[in-house]
Amino acid sequence: MTFAPGGSPRRLSLDHPPKPAETLHALADYAGDVECDRYMEGELFDRLQGRIAGLLGKEAALYLPSGKIAQMSALKVLTGRAGCSRIAMHPRAHLEEYEARAYQELWGLTAAQLGGYDRLPTRDDLDAIHEPLGAVVLEMPQRRLGCLLPKWDELTALTELARTRGIYLHLDGARLWESQPFYNRPLTEIAALFDTVYVAFDKGLGSLTGAALAGPQWVIDEAMIWQRRAGGRALRSFPSLLSALKALDERLPHMTEFHLKSKSLAATLSEIPSVSVSPNPPHANAFLVSLPGSRERALNARDRIAEENGIWLFDEPEDAIDQSLVRFEVTVRGAAFDLEETEVKLAVAKFGQLICAGR
Numbered sequence: 001m002t003f004a005p006g007g008s009p010r011r012l013s014l015d016h017p018p019k020p021a022e023t024l025h026a027l028a029d030y031a032g033d034v035e036c037d038r039y040m041e042g043e044l045f046d047r048l049q050g051r052i053a054g055l056l057g058k059e060a061a062l063y064l065p066s067g068k069i070a071q072m073s074a075l076k077v078l079t080g081r082a083g084c085s086r087i088a089m090h091p092r093a094h095l096e097e098y099e100a101r102a103y104q105e106l107w108g109l110t111a112a113q114l115g116g117y118d119r120l121p122t123r124d125d126l127d128a129i130h131e132p133l134g135a136v137v138l139e140m141p142q143r144r145l146g147c148l149l150p151k152w153d154e155l156t157a158l159t160e161l162a163r164t165r166g167i168y169l170h171l172d173g174a175r176l177w178e179s180q181p182f183y184n185r186p187l188t189e190i191a192a193l194f195d196t197v198y199v200a201f202d203k204g205l206g207s208l209t210g211a212a213l214a215g216p217q218w219v220i221d222e223a224m225i226w227q228r229r230a231g232g233r234a235l236r237s238f239p240s241l242l243s244a245l246k247a248l249d250e251r252l253p254h255m256t257e258f259h260l261k262s263k264s265l266a267a268t269l270s271e272i273p274s275v276s277v278s279p280n281p282p283h284a285n286a287f288l289v290s291l292p293g294s295r296e297r298a299l300n301a302r303d304r305i306a307e308e309n310g311i312w313l314f315d316e317p318e319d320a321i322d323q324s325l326v327r328f329e330v331t332v333r334g335a336a337f338d339l340e341e342t343e344v345k346l347a348v349a350k351f352g353q354l355i356c357a358g359r
Contacts, residue, residue, distance in 0.1 A: 009306040009310050010310055010311055010312065010335065011335040012312060012313050012330060012335065012339065012344060013286075013314065013329065013330055013332070013333070014331055014333050015206050015334040015335055016335050016338075018208075023208070023243075024239075027239060027242045036236065037238050038236070039234075039235060040234070040237065044237075044238055044245070045063055045241065047245060048241050048244055049061040049062060049063055049212065051245070052199065052212045052214055056187055056188060056191040056197050057186075057187070057189075057191055057192055058214035058216070059215070059220075060216070060219075060220040061212050061215075062212065062213045062223055062224060062227070063210060063244075064213060064227060064232050065209065065211075065234060065237070065240070066209070066210070066211060066232070067174055067198060067200050067211040068099060068102060069227060070198045070211040070213040070223075071095065071172060071198050072102065073213060073226035073230065073232075074215065075103065075107070075109060075134075075135055075137070075170060076109075077196075077219050077226065078134060078135040078168040078170060078196065078219070080134075080222075082166075082168060085109050085110060086112060086131065086132065086133055087110070087112070087134055087135045087136070088112045088114040088135075089114055089136070089139070090113075090115050090121050090142060091114075091116075091117050092117060092144040093137060093172065094139055094143060094174070096111070109134075112129050112131065112133065118145065120145065120154075121150075122157075123154070123158045123160075126161055127161060133165075135168040135169070136168070136169050136170070137172055138158075138159075138170075138172065139174075140173060141179050141286075143174075143286075146286070146287050146329075147175065147279075147287065148283055149179055149183075149283040149284065152185070155193065156193065159193045168195045168196075169193065169194040169196075170195065170196045170197075171191065171193075171194040171196070171198065174198065174199065174200040175204055175284060176190070176191075176199050177199065177252060177255050178204045178255055178259070178284045181256045181260075181284075182259065182284060195215055195219070196213060196214065196215035196216075197213070198212070198213050198214075201240075201243070204255065204258065204333065205244070205248065206247055206251050206334065207240070207243040207244045208243040209240050209243075210240045255285070258285035261285075261337065262282040262330075263281045263282055264341065265330065265336065266281060266287050266330075267280075267281070268345050269348055271345065272345060272348060272352065274292055274352045274356075275289060275290070275348060275349075276289075276290040276291075278290065285331060286331040287329075287330055288318060288330075289328055289329075290325045290326070290327045291325065291326050291327075291348075291352040292324055292325060292352075292356065293324075293326045293354075293355030294326070295317060295355075297326075297354060298326045298328075298355055300354075302351070305347050305351050309347045311343065311344065314328035314330075
């Protein structure tokens with residue numbers, strides 16, 4: 001068996017778990033003699049927030065400890081200014097499926113469904129909502145649909161309609177960095193379609209934690225009030241700030257490589273007769289792999305592949321409407337570059353054999 005240091009199978013998706021000692025040493029080297037922050041103020045905050053505002057072409061930006069606080073603060077500000085607490089978002093949006101309906105239970109917002117369950121929202125979907133809206137939320141890419149992205153003309157058509165109707169636009173851009181190669185347009189041009197943009201530091205960038213909200217100064221000023229109300233202020237944040245700045249310097253330039261590797265790996269896996277990849281080619285750095293077989297056998301098969309092939313294919317299988325399929329997500333970050341595509345292909349083919357009905 002071939003295992004990574006520490007005896008663990010080599011991951012196909014995401015990054016290898018960081019080693020705390022190595023991470024802290026690297027941050028210490030990167031920090032130099034920078035001054036410490038205090039209650040969300042200081043040199044590091046100024047550097048990071050200015051960097052994000054510049055990258056996205058927005059008037060101002062605000063560092064927050066989590067994406068949840070960043071997005072909810074933005075939506076509370078926008079809907080408050082609009083005088084309407086109803087937002088529109090995709091039924092499989094991160095805000096809907098991953099956060100226990102915090103937008104409603106904690107933040108007093110309600111949601112209208114934008115688009116169908118298994119496809120991207122369109123201009124016509126927004127046009128079909130005949131009620132006042134305080135904001136429209138678009139998640140790019142749509143993670144639960146295999147990190148799908150709308151074509152540029154479809155995206156601009158939807159955002160133009162929202163502006164015509166006087167509806168604020170918010171971008172859930174947790175994976176915006178990974179989406180930029182698909183459009184081959186500057187981040188500023190993509191972000192310009194939206195009033196506010198949330199970006200994450202702890203996903204594609206591989207930082208320790210944290211997020212940023214970018215937009216007009218008046219939004220950022222009001223968001224700071226909601227940040228305080230939500231418990232989003234800390235006495236010290238310098239490890240996360242340094243990690244985010246370091247990631248922007250060292251990891252952001254590699255987003256195109258992630259995209260190209262994702263396309264290459266998807267093409268390789270598509271050569272397996274029983275495998276379906278979606279989208280193919282991938283729009284960002286992730287895609288869904290579907291195989292015929294029994295979901296009940298999937299976890300046992302995953303563990304067997306890890307033991308015999310030394311590759312960890314996925315953590316949990318994804319939901320599939322077709323109950324005859326097993327589906328899992330592949331997200332290309334650092335770990336995938338340590339694997340040969342031929343050995344990944346062999347492992348996935350073997351996995352498919354193990355989960356087939358009748359085995």
